Amino acid sequence: MLERLVSGQLQAGETARPPRLVAAMRHGVLNGGKRLRPFLLIETAALFGADGEGPMRAACALECVHCYSLIHDDLPAMDDDDLRRGQPTVHRAFDEATAILAGDALLTLAFDILADAATDRDPAVRCELVLSLARAAGLGGMAGGQMLDLAAEGRRMDEAEIVTMQAMKTGALLRHACEAGAVLGGADAGERAAFARFGVAIGRAFQLADDILDVTATPTALGKRTAKDRDRGKATLVALHGLDRSRRIARDLLAEALAILEPFGERAFWLGEAARFVVGRDH
Amino acid sequence: MLERLVSGQLQAGETARPPRLVAAMRHGVLNGGKRLRPFLLIETAALFGADGEGPMRAACALECVHCYSLIHDDLPAMDDDDLRRGQPTVHRAFDEATAILAGDALLTLAFDILADAATDRDPAVRCELVLSLARAAGLGGMAGGQMLDLAAEGRRMDEAEIVTMQAMKTGALLRHACEAGAVLGGADAGERAAFARFGVAIGRAFQLADDILDVTATPTALGKRTAKDRDRGKATLVALHGLDRSRRIARDLLAEALAILEPFGERAFWLGEAARFVVGRDH
Numbered sequence: 357m358l359e360r361l362v363s364g365q366l367q368a369g370e371t372a373r374p375p376r377l378v379a380a381m382r383h384g385v386l387n388g389g390k391r392l393r394p395f396l397l398i399e400t401a402a403l404f405g406a407d408g409e410g411p412m413r414a415a416c417a418l419e420c421v422h423c424y425s426l427i428h429d430d431l432p433a434m435d436d437d438d439l440r441r442g443q444p445t446v447h448r449a450f451d452e453a454t455a456i457l458a459g460d461a462l463l464t465l466a467f468d469i470l471a472d473a474a475t476d477r478d479p480a481v482r483c484e485l486v487l488s489l490a491r492a493a494g495l496g497g498m499a500g501g502q503m504l505d506l507a508a509e510g511r512r513m514d515e516a517e518i519v520t521m522q523a524m525k526t527g528a529l530l531r532h533a534c535e536a537g538a539v540l541g542g543a544d545a546g547e548r549a550a551f552a553r554f555g556v557a558i559g560r561a562f563q564l565a566d567d568i569l570d571v572t573a574t575p576t577a578l579g580k581r582t583a584k585d586r587d588r589g590k591a592t593l594v595a596l597h598g599l600d601r602s603r604r605i606a607r608d609l610l611a612e613a614l615a616i617l618e619p620f621g622e623r624a625f626w627l628g629e630a631a632r633f634v635v636g637r638d639h
Numbered sequence: 640m641l642e643r644l645v646s647g648q649l650q651a652g653e654t655a656r657p658p659r660l661v662a663a664m665r666h667g668v669l670n671g672g673k674r675l676r677p678f679l680l681i682e683t684a685a686l687f688g689a690d691g692e693g694p695m696r697a698a699c700a701l702e703c704v705h706c707y708s709l710i711h712d713d714l715p716a717m718d719d720d721d722l723r724r725g726q727p728t729v730h731r732a733f734d735e736a737t738a739i740l741a742g743d744a745l746l747t748l749a750f751d752i753l754a755d756a757a758t759d760r761d762p763a764v765r766c767e768l769v770l771s772l773a774r775a776a777g778l779g780g781m782a783g784g785q786m787l788d789l790a791a792e793g794r795r796m797d798e799a800e801i802v803t804m805q806a807m808k809t810g811a812l813l814r815h816a817c818e819a820g821a822v823l824g825g826a827d828a829g830e831r832a833a834f835a836r837f838g839v840a841i842g843r844a845f846q847l848a849d850d851i852l853d854v855t856a857t858p859t860a861l862g863k864r865t866a867k868d869r870d871r872g873k874a875t876l877v878a879l880h881g882l883d884r885s886r887r888i889a890r891d892l893l894a895e896a897l898a899i900l901e902p903f904g905e906r907a908f909w910l911g912e913a914a915r916f917v918v919g920r921d922h
Contacts, residue, residue, distance in 0.1 A: 369770075454786065456714065463747065495657070501654075501749060
């Protein structure tokens with residue numbers, strides 16, 4: 357479905373979809389990512405009894421936002437990366453201007469997908485999804501987190517600053533994934549809050565695992581450059597706490613996440629597996 | 640209100656708003672633009688009896704999208720401009736990474752503003768606004784138009800290609816301005832279509848005036864570099880038709896726009912003035 361949404365097919369209200377822009381967007385999203393965020397959204401929705409086109413569309417919108425952020429983060433003015441998931445980054449495969457526009461267009465497409473009646477027949481639910489994604493991705497979320505990350509290069513952040521930066525840069529979208537699934541499934545306020553907390557725990561564990569991998573993995577296994585945080589003097593919790601303590605914190609976060617799933621029993625099996633994967637992954 | 644929306648004040652679901660990012664966003668939006676798009680939206684809404692916070696918020700969202708596009712278009716990888724409205728462009732006043740993020744965050748904020756219940760109590764109306772803005776700004780609208788414009792540098796586009804490119808790059812947002820006003824005012828399908836056509840005519844006239852000014856105005860009057868299209872061999876209708884014929888086409892478009900307003904009589908006075916301004920402006 358993601359491929360169909362990011363295609364050349366015109367929607368009402370559009371004039372033309374330039375093939376080069378479509379190709380750059382496809383390069384940025386259809387490149388074998390893990391699809392962790394879509395998985396969390398779809399499984400959370402399923403836990404509350406929602407499946408089919410709605411959760412799938414919301415998951416595609418979320419992946420569009422995730423991939424736009426990777427395209428822009430990889431730009432020369434940002435992290436200046438040539439490789440992503442083992443492939444040339446979008447500005448290397450195309451050019452910088454096209455990469456900027458492909459990111460812009462993917463971000464915009466996400467809200468197009470969510471606001472469309474095909475995502476949920478209740479417009480109030482669609483508005484909730486748009487609002488949640490915009491807050492998670494914007495200046496108080498992911499974009500703001502990237503700003504804090506860039507501003508911190510070369511200076512030493514304390515633990516609280518690192519936690520805030522990572523909660524915004526990585527955590528906000530993972531939290532949105534779980535909250536959006538709950539919203540689509542018609543969860544009540546308490547359940548929605550519980551899944552927001554689950555997303556936050558997963559998000560922190562995910563970032564720790566990422567930082568640990570940056571120190572321990574090989575570029576081949578990871579499909580991108582490693583040790584780049586250390587080379588740039590970037591602040592991470594791993595640099596602050598060391599590997600052993602970081603792994604312990606990640607395990608505690610996993611326990612916290614699994615405890616939130618506990619009341620849901622077997623129905624939460626795949627979400628539990630995802631949480632375990634996040635902490636134990638080697639790529 | 641635009642200043643309040645692009646401020647450091649946290650919204651629910653946000654973690655922190657980094658001051659540097661807020662400053663760059665403010666630099667990009669609070670810089671004395673003409674606010675033509677917000678004016679069209681608010682006046683169209685007023686024509687249909689809607690005023691107050693709703694149209695003002697939708698107008699702010701639209702201006703966020705317009706200004707994000709200017710910030711990204713000015714980047715070195717795109718048009719590489721140092722000056723905008725007589726001020727340093729965002730990447731000159733801050734840096735490239737911050738300018739990219741400020742554009743991203745403004746685009747995201749636009750959908751945050753529209754989806755919020757304060758914009759309209761009917762979520763179906765809010766979804767309409769989100770969908771219309773996303774289509775106007777995305778790969779089949781403004782972002783796609785910028786792609787076509789960049790791809791055409793150095794080669795000769797024919798008239799149909801130029802019209803398509805300009806309809807997407809400039810026209811789509813102006814059309815959205817008028818349609819969104821009609822949607823907020825509860826216009827029926829026929830009225831909405833009429834104001835979409837009004838926006839299209841205004842958009843084409845606006846682009847012609849812009850291209851004429853690029854040839855005839857001084858940098859001081861315009862607050863930005865002039866003759867840059869010609870210097871780059873960029874295709875414009877003015878280059879194709881010459882000044883006289885271009886001015887005639889602009890006048891015909893004005894007549895077309897005013898004819899659409901005619902049935903609304905005195906109530907459409909300010910929209911008519913805006914149409915006249917678009918064609919007759921000298922900056």
